[in-house]
Amino acid sequence: MAVQRQVAMVMDLNKCLGCQTCTIACKTLWTDLEGMEYMWWNIVVTMPGHGTPRDWQHMGGGFNEAGARPGRLPTREEFGEAWDFNYDQVYSQGGNTSQRLEPVGGATYGPNWEEDQGAGEYPNSYYFYLQTICNHCTNPACVAACPRQAIYKREEDGIVLIDENRCHGYRFCLEACPYKKIYFNQVKKVSQKCIFCYPRIEKGVVNACARQCPGRVRFVGFLDDEEGPIYKLVKVWKVAIPLHPEYGTQPNVYYVPPLSPPRFDENGEIVEDDPRIPMWYLRYLFGSDVDDTLATLKTEMAKKRRGEPSELMDILIARVWRDMFKPFDRDPGGLDRSPAQA
Amino acid sequence: MQVKRITASTDELLGLQAAAWAQAEETLVDMLPTSIALQPTEYIQNTFANQPYGEVTPVKVRCLHNGDAMFIRIEWPEPNPSRALNNVNAFADGCGVLFPVAGDAVITEMGSVSQPVNAWHWRADYDDKPNSVTATSRGTSVRYKTNPLVARSAWRDGAWHVVMGRPFEVAEPHRRMIELKPGTTVKAGFAIWRGSNQERGGIKAYSPTWSDLNIEA
Numbered sequence: 001m002a003v004q005r006q007v008a009m010v011m012d013l014n015k016c017l018g019c020q021t022c023t024i025a026c027k028t029l030w031t032d033l034e035g036m037e038y039m040w041w042n043i044v045v046t047m048p049g050h051g052t053p054r055d056w057q058h059m060g061g062g063f064n065e066a067g068a069r070p071g072r073l074p075t076r077e078e079f080g081e082a083w084d085f086n087y088d089q090v091y092s093q094g095g096n097t098s099q100r101l102e103p104v105g106g107a108t109y110g111p112n113w114e115e116d117q118g119a120g121e122y123p124n125s126y127y128f129y130l131q132t133i134c135n136h137c138t139n140p141a142c143v144a145a146c147p148r149q150a151i152y153k154r155e156e157d158g159i160v161l162i163d164e165n166r167c168h169g170y171r172f173c174l175e176a177c178p179y180k181k182i183y184f185n186q187v188k189k190v191s192q193k194c195i196f197c198y199p200r201i202e203k204g205v206v207n208a209c210a211r212q213c214p215g216r217v218r219f220v221g222f223l224d225d226e227e228g229p230i231y232k233l234v235k236v237w238k239v240a241i242p243l244h245p246e247y248g249t250q251p252n253v254y255y256v257p258p259l260s261p262p263r264f265d266e267n268g269e270i271v272e273d274d275p276r277i278p279m280w281y282l283r284y285l286f287g288s289d290v291d292d293t294l295a296t297l298k299t300e301m302a303k304k305r306r307g308e309p310s311e312l313m314d315i316l317i318a319r320v321w322r323d324m325f326k327p328f329d330r331d332p333g334g335l336d337r338s339p340a341q342a
Numbered sequence: 343m344q345v346k347r348i349t350a351s352t353d354e355l356l357g358l359q360a361a362a363w364a365q366a367e368e369t370l371v372d373m374l375p376t377s378i379a380l381q382p383t384e385y386i387q388n389t390f391a392n393q394p395y396g397e398v399t400p401v402k403v404r405c406l407h408n409g410d411a412m413f414i415r416i417e418w419p420e421p422n423p424s425r426a427l428n429n430v431n432a433f434a435d436g437c438g439v440l441f442p443v444a445g446d447a448v449i450t451e452m453g454s455v456s457q458p459v460n461a462w463h464w465r466a467d468y469d470d471k472p473n474s475v476t477a478t479s480r481g482t483s484v485r486y487k488t489n490p491l492v493a494r495s496a497w498r499d500g501a502w503h504v505v506m507g508r509p510f511e512v513a514e515p516h517r518r519m520i521e522l523k524p525g526t527t528v529k530a531g532f533a534i535w536r537g538s539n540q541e542r543g544g545i546k547a548y549s550p551t552w553s554d555l556n557i558e559a
Contacts, residue, residue: 068385073431073540145385147481147543168485169427170543176385184430189467 006138006158007196009210010219010233010240012256012316016129018116020044022209022218026133029208030195035187037082040111041194042209047130048281049114053078053180062141062178063248071175079183080110123268126276128258131217133209134181134194135242135251136160142193145176157222158252159196167191178247204330211325211332216318220325223252228326229315230254237312238289239296245287256316257282257290259297343369345405345412347524347558355406355413356494358503363415366404371532373399373547380450381544382481396547398534401437405555412522412557413507414439414462416532423497424537425466433537436465437504438475440531441520442552449531449552452477460520462506464493466537472506476518480544489519525559 026042045051053059053074061071083103090101118127136153140160143151150166151173153159162173162182167190174182174191182193197207205211210218221228223235233240233256240254260277262270275294282290300312322329350362375396381387402417416437424435438461440449445457453459461475463485474489490512495504510522520528529552535541 066388068383068388070385070389075431076429079430141385145383147382147386148483149481168483168543171430172383172385172389172543174430175389184427186427186430189427 002155003138003153003158004155006223006252007136007201007220008223008230008234008252008254009133009207010230010254010256011131012217012219013128013130013258014256014316015215015217016044016131017215018044018046018112018129019214020112021212021214022131023111025208025212026194029197031192035185036183036192038076038079039183039185039192041181041183041192042131042133043111044129044131045112046114046116046118046127047285048119048127049112049117051130052080052111052113054080054109054113056180057244059180060178061176061180061247062244063139068141068144068176069178069248071178073171073175074180077109080107080113083107083110120276124263124276126260128260128277130243130255131209132179132181132243133253134160134196135179135249135253136194136196138250138252139248141176141178141247141249142173142182145172146170147172154198157198157201159198159201160193161195161198162191162193164188164190164192178244178249179251200332201328203332203335204328205332205335206325206328216321216324218324219318220328222327225326229318229324232311232315237296237300237315239293239312239316241286241289241293243285245289255286256297257286257293259294259301343367343403343405343530343553343555345407345555345557347407347409350406350408352408352411352492352507355408355411355507356492356505358415358494358496358505362406363404366406366415369403369553370400371403371549371553373401373532373534374550376544376546376548377450380480386543386545390545395536395539395541395545396534398536398547401532401534401547401549403532403553407510407524407557409524411507411509413505414530415503415505416534417501417503418534419501420497420536420538421500422538423466423502425497427467431540433535433540433542434465434467435502435537436463436533436535437502438463438533439506440533442529443476443518443520446529449548449550452480452483454479458518460518461533462491462508464495464504464506465535466495466497466502468493470495474519486518522557524557527554527556529553530555 031039120126169189219229221230242251260275263274300310303310304313404415440461443458447453447457455478458478463475464472470493472491472493473485475483477483493506532549534547
């Protein structure tokens, strides 16, 4: 069934401070039930890094010239467990404990495992944060892989959802998703993933991850809304581009790629036009469009510095917070939130 | 395949070691991997095109009934049993018995709208509470967790031993199930999933033809 309109999200990687407020907003709202402990429908990871699940970019899936590309299932260890901490030992024992707060039984991997580690040699070290959710793709590999039509793309807004009543837990979707943004609930024995906060979207309230973000990183709206920031960033200014476009799924989450300071040479002199985040790495993540994208950002930043107007910079600065989400700028505090009637 | 009538209680017949089972005729059912071309999605076809699956063959089947309930016992070799979905990439071993509910459904199609099929589906992580499954084509199966099926299972000596059974008379809510009656013949097919080989859904070993089950009067 053809999608009439598509909701989309743009995340400005230059503004993320890695605070994980988005992550916790999502966690407390959607994944705090049994079997969901290890799930992070939204997560922020430090790049470069192995990501979550570990080395997901090497697990296959998506599409290539031969069509659907085989993938492999990650393991629980590659996602990392939801750690239990020794709170009782540290906080409730009284006296002068020297016990540090730490995961019970140790920890071997987890989301954002390489927090702020980055890459490069001082003084040219670098890192940036990458926020990921389900990409609610236009050509979703998960939908194509499911033998039961248990995953569908909503006609009214293009949100991709799993029908848990139809899902038999086969996990072909997770194998096929090249971004590995589907999780298997071992208690319910079904696959689960980001739902783009559709119950909020339906009431005109933007996604929790976007609304809670203190850095004004996330824009949300309809991709075809020519007056909205999404359309302008993706279609007009072309500064928001998908992660790994070569995977062939046509994501509807777009990123404003990260600018970085210039490198220093061996004499400590600044090397102009040689960004610390290597261009080969950004091309690996975002494809060859990233060159033009960064060039546009630099041009418009320079205009603003000279005191000239720049529509692009005004959009990205996002002085008016609610303008980032239209038409989903309704205050959830004003909704009728009484329990659903049977 | 004879479904011999004997005098034994349901509890006895659920006992895998029960002497009663020595009275049952053992049939070896030849199995094949399901067709790669008939897998419902390109993803599954491309993924399993070069990955062996469905290689369990033959499967030993025995049937008995006691006038009130009918039991089917299935045994197949499994050197590496997988009992639980204890990891994101873990799948459990399973077996199924498929019945055409009406007419002569095509076994490879998993039935059709006019010729639905009913299955008894045991899986190693189901705690011996099998699902009753109905389907009207590949990819349409619906599982009914509330059902009159009973089962016992054991893995020993490198093989699974599973017995599933059901009363002949089933209550109205279960009318989608195959009608079973002493003195009649029904058709049945069989399937085996090897969890350690990532087998699930249509990726399985199956009997390409129906077997006749002659239920003694």
